[in-house]
Amino acid sequence: MFARGLKRKSAEEPEDVEGCPAGARAAPSYSLQRQSLLDMSLVKLQLCHMLVEPNLCRSVLIANTVRQIQEEMTRDGTWRVLAPQAAGRAPLDRLVSTDILCRSVREQEGECPAPDMGDGQPDLVPGPAVAPAAQALRSPQSSLWEGDGSRESRGGFQKSLDQIFETLESQASGSVEELFADVDSSYYDLDAVLTGMVGSTSSGPGSGLQAFASATTSPPSSSCRSDLGELDHAVEILVET
Amino acid sequence: DIISTVEFNHTGELLATGDKGGRVVIFQREPESKNAPHSQGEYDVYSTFQSHEPEFDYLKSLEIEEKINKIKWLPQHNAAHSLLSTNDKTIKLWKITERDKRPEGYNLKDEEGKLKDLSTVTSLQVPVLKPMDLMVEVSPRRVFANGHTYHINSISVNSDCETYMSADDLRINLWHLAVTDRSFNIVDIKPANMEDLTEVITASEFHPHHCNLFVYSSSKGSLRLCDMRAAALCDKHSKLFEEPEDPSNRSFFSEIISSVSDVKFSHSGRYMLTRDYLTVKVWDLNMEARPIETYQVHDYLRSKLCSLYENDCIFDKFECAWNGSDSVIMTGAYNNFFRMFDRNTKRDVTLEASRESSKPRAVLKPRRVCVGGKRRRDDISVDSLDFTKKILHTAWHPAENIIAVAATNNLYIFQDKVNSEMH
Numbered sequence: 001m002f003a004r005g006l007k008r009k010s011a012e013e014p015e016d017v018e019g020c021p022a023g024a025r026a027a028p029s030y031s032l033q034r035q036s037l038l039d040m041s042l043v044k045l046q047l048c049h050m051l052v053e054p055n056l057c058r059s060v061l062i063a064n065t066v067r068q069i070q071e072e073m074t075r076d077g078t079w080r081v082l083a084p085q086a087a088g089r090a091p092l093d094r095l096v097s098t099d100i101l102c103r104s105v106r107e108q109e110g111e112c113p114a115p116d117m118g119d120g121q122p123d124l125v126p127g128p129a130v131a132p133a134a135q136a137l138r139s140p141q142s143s144l145w146e147g148d149g150s151r152e153s154r155g156g157f158q159k160s161l162d163q164i165f166e167t168l169e170s171q172a173s174g175s176v177e178e179l180f181a182d183v184d185s186s187y188y189d190l191d192a193v194l195t196g197m198v199g200s201t202s203s204g205p206g207s208g209l210q211a212f213a214s215a216t217t218s219p220p221s222s223s224c225r226s227d228l229g230e231l232d233h234a235v236e237i238l239v240e241t
Numbered sequence: 242d243i244i245s246t247v248e249f250n251h252t253g254e255l256l257a258t259g260d261k262g263g264r265v266v267i268f269q270r271e272p273e274s275k276n277a278p279h280s281q282g283e284y285d286v287y288s289t290f291q292s293h294e295p296e297f298d299y300l301k302s303l304e305i306e307e308k309i310n311k312i313k314w315l316p317q318h319n320a321a322h323s324l325l326s327t328n329d330k331t332i333k334l335w336k337i338t339e340r341d342k343r344p345e346g347y348n349l350k351d352e353e354g355k356l357k358d359l360s361t362v363t364s365l366q367v368p369v370l371k372p373m374d375l376m377v378e379v380s381p382r383r384v385f386a387n388g389h390t391y392h393i394n395s396i397s398v399n400s401d402c403e404t405y406m407s408a409d410d411l412r413i414n415l416w417h418l419a420v421t422d423r424s425f426n427i428v429d430i431k432p433a434n435m436e437d438l439t440e441v442i443t444a445s446e447f448h449p450h451h452c453n454l455f456v457y458s459s460s461k462g463s464l465r466l467c468d469m470r471a472a473a474l475c476d477k478h479s480k481l482f483e484e485p486e487d488p489s490n491r492s493f494f495s496e497i498i499s500s501v502s503d504v505k506f507s508h509s510g511r512y513m514l515t516r517d518y519l520t521v522k523v524w525d526l527n528m529e530a531r532p533i534e535t536y537q538v539h540d541y542l543r544s545k546l547c548s549l550y551e552n553d554c555i556f557d558k559f560e561c562a563w564n565g566s567d568s569v570i571m572t573g574a575y576n577n578f579f580r581m582f583d584r585n586t587k588r589d590v591t592l593e594a595s596r597e598s599s600k601p602r603a604v605l606k607p608r609r610v611c612v613g614g615k616r617r618r619d620d621i622s623v624d625s626l627d628f629t630k631k632i633l634h635t636a637w638h639p640a641e642n643i644i645a646v647a648a649t650n651n652l653y654i655f656q657d658k659v660n661s662e663m664h
Contacts, residue, residue, distance in 0.1 A: 037493060040551060053303050053329075056391055056410040057441045057460050058556045061497045064439055065550075068493055
């Protein structure tokens with residue numbers, strides 16, 4: 001009856017959340033699906049093409065969505081405290097490539113204080129799958145957006161190339177695809193619940209929505225393909241052709 | 242290559258397209274000829290040139306894409322045409338001139354340009370201009386570089402014909418067309434701490450008649466009208482246009498779908514047209530509280546927002562356009578569909594830009610997306626829409642019922658022969 005792995009603190013009635021009728025059976029799966037949306041958003045924030053600046057508008061909109069979810073989860077009381085060590089190994093590995101990226105940016109920022117670790121707020125983390133992601137939440141944001149400022153002060157062409165190679169290596173190894181491997185069809189039910197149209201006819205796990213599935217898997221592979229081209233480009237620069 | 246911008250010039254005689262590879266292709270309308278009445282007023286390729294090349298920013302170790310984001314024509318003052326084209330970082334002014342005569346009969350050089358043996362020259366002649374095959378020459382006249390840290394999303398030429406503005410995600414700069422080494426920052430919404438960033442500039446345009454007024458739109462769905470007479474830095478808007486959120490439609494995606502992807506002043510200067518993910522809205526400059534008209538472009542997508550968020554389609558930036566008399570508005574959608582809304586009759590139509598559905602000179606058949614309920618024969622169901630076929634860029638001839646629609650890497654030009662005058 002309840003989504004697996006999800007502990008409910010109390011039988012709560014979501015008050016006017018997303019237009020869901022209160023007491024709808026969708027309530028427990030709503031939390032799980034909200035979690036999925038949060039995971040998806042964090043993944044989107046961290047996947048950035050290192051040779052072309054990420055789209056700032058898109059990043060801002062995704063970050064605002066994450067913030068909204070976090071605020072709602074804080075209000076609901078479902079924002080659980082979780083020690084980083086307790087985080088599962090596998091998700092950590094998958095996200096480690098981008099975490100390294102963000103960490104190296106932070107180190108080079110020097111005077112920039114490490115984001116929100118000692119804010120007085122406990123390390124609130126929504127769920128095991130996104131433990132490292134949440135910690136790095138502030139840093140991908142700042143690294144994405146402060147890319148301009150921090151890199152300007154850095155200079156250091158060699159250092160930047162190291163970063164590029166790091167990402168390219170980790171992306172080429174298929175970690176990008178692994179990140180999407182967990183996308184299951186429960187995501188598509190998010191449509192009905194999260195856009196507030198619970199009553200809409202469930203166009204089941206069927207036909208047309210497969211189109212979305214294929215659309216999802218294509219971006220990672222295309223980024224892998226383009227990475228090889230980017231590696232070539234980077235090598236070209238090194239040998240000064 | 243994928244077309245990234247489409248723009249008619251002020252007379253409609255020329256149509257410029259920019260693509261992802263940094264190229265600009267200009268089409269010219271053929272004058273109507275009595276000999277071939279069917280080919281009256283069709284557009285043929287006039288000139289093609291490479292506007293921008295890919296660059297590498299060594300300081301930031303980032304590639305700068307050569308994709309042309311916007312093209313804007315300058316008003317014509319002499320025989321030459323000029324346009325501004327921009328990629329993410331650099332704006333260029335191009336001058337397009339025609340050469341259809343060449344001088345012949347030089348004294349010192351022969352026909353091939355080789356120096357003549359002076360002993361053979363016995364008399365002087367005056368070179369004469371002889372007709373030659375038309376040659377269109379394009380030359381870069383100005384390069385406006387290093388004005389933007391973030392990606393340029395809009396350029397707009399001022400009605401004073403001397404200045405223009407360029408807008409990126411966080412700042413708007415004012416340039417003089419003759420000065421490339423200096424620009425003035427007129428809007429800056431960058432927060433002191435980038436972690437506080439929650440809103441970016443998405444589009445910007447000068448008022449068509451008042452050279453001191455311009456508007457810029459944001460990712461939160463607001464429009465700000467600014468008056469350059471008020472201050473050098475127009476951080477305080479003169480008017481803020483914002484529609485209060487509809488609480489019944491609230492979702493995690495509300496903000497994303499409210500982000501304005503394009504803003505266009507009407508030709509009259511009285512109204513503004515905005516496009517967000519699901520609607521186009523007409524705003525009256527005199528009313529800030531809400532738009533005066535709202536048209537649903539593809540409301541059937543409202544229940545699919547999560548999937549569209551997952552495949553990133555929700556971030557697609559559609560443009561919008563007015564017709565010459567401001568009575569009809571047009572915007573693109575998915576599945577190579579584009580929509581037109583008649584503001585007077587309140588009728589709307591969905592048309593398709595594809596090879597299969599548009600044989601030359603055939604009348605376009607209106608399309609329909611069925612959302613459950615009765616399904617007619619040629620209806621498309623929402624689930625079979627092709628979301629990779631999106632019409633982001635459209636343009637309307639300034640005076641006639643001719644539209645240019647860019648469908649990925651194909652350009653379609655549709656003309657309304659029956660009703661060629663504006664109503």
